Amino acid sequence: MPPAADALAHLTEISTQIEAAVVLDREGGVQAATVDDERAGRIARAALELFRQADAQREQELVQLDAALAGGSVFVVRDEERLIAATTGPGPTAGLVFYDLKSALRSFAEPKPKPKPKPKPRTPAKRATTRRKKDDASA
Amino acid sequence: MRARRALAVGAAIGSAAGAVLLRRRAGRSRDRVELYFDDGSLVTFAQGSPEAVPLLLHARELLAAARG
DSSP: OOHHHHHHHHHHHHOSSEEEEEEEETTSOEEEESSOHHHHHHHHHHHHHHHHHHHTTSSSOEEEEEEEETTEEEEEEEOSSEEEEEEEOSSOOHHHHHHHHHHHHHHHSOOOOOOOOOOOOOOOOHHHHHHHHHHHHHO | OHHHHHHHHHHHHHHHHHHHHHHHHHHHHOOEEEEEETTSOEEEEETTSTTHHHHHHHHHHHHHHHTO
């Protein structure tokens, strides 16, 4: 299973509040979704437009938003490369939903290979050298 | 005398419960958008404010799309 689909499968498994979720790139391209392609495309377009207009409200950069509507709630969270949009029923626990969405986004990020630590340069054993010098001096 | 007092207490309890229900319903029906920025600030736009109009429009589109 690709990492995107895997993350969304895990998301819907752990969160009973989330009804639908779509992961999209910064240009609105759908990367993964819990719904069919046609609905995912509509969700992605609306989520991107919502996020862009909300981001334009302040000079600071927007990191997440939620909209509480009569029929349900909408959540959008972003990281460096992508956004995740999700819908819930009315009156969700917003903090939990945000937490689950951020966890899903984190699991999307490819694990970066750790750089090998550089070997430390060996320092000469000072004690032996010092002792030898003392020995030489006494001799 | 006792009946009148019971009637007054009943009316008071009834009006208090009604007020709570009305307030809950009013609060629930009011749509709003909450924006969280990277500096930790939070901005809320409630239905009726000019900033909320386009945001709520797209949020409703998103919800409608999700529900087919």
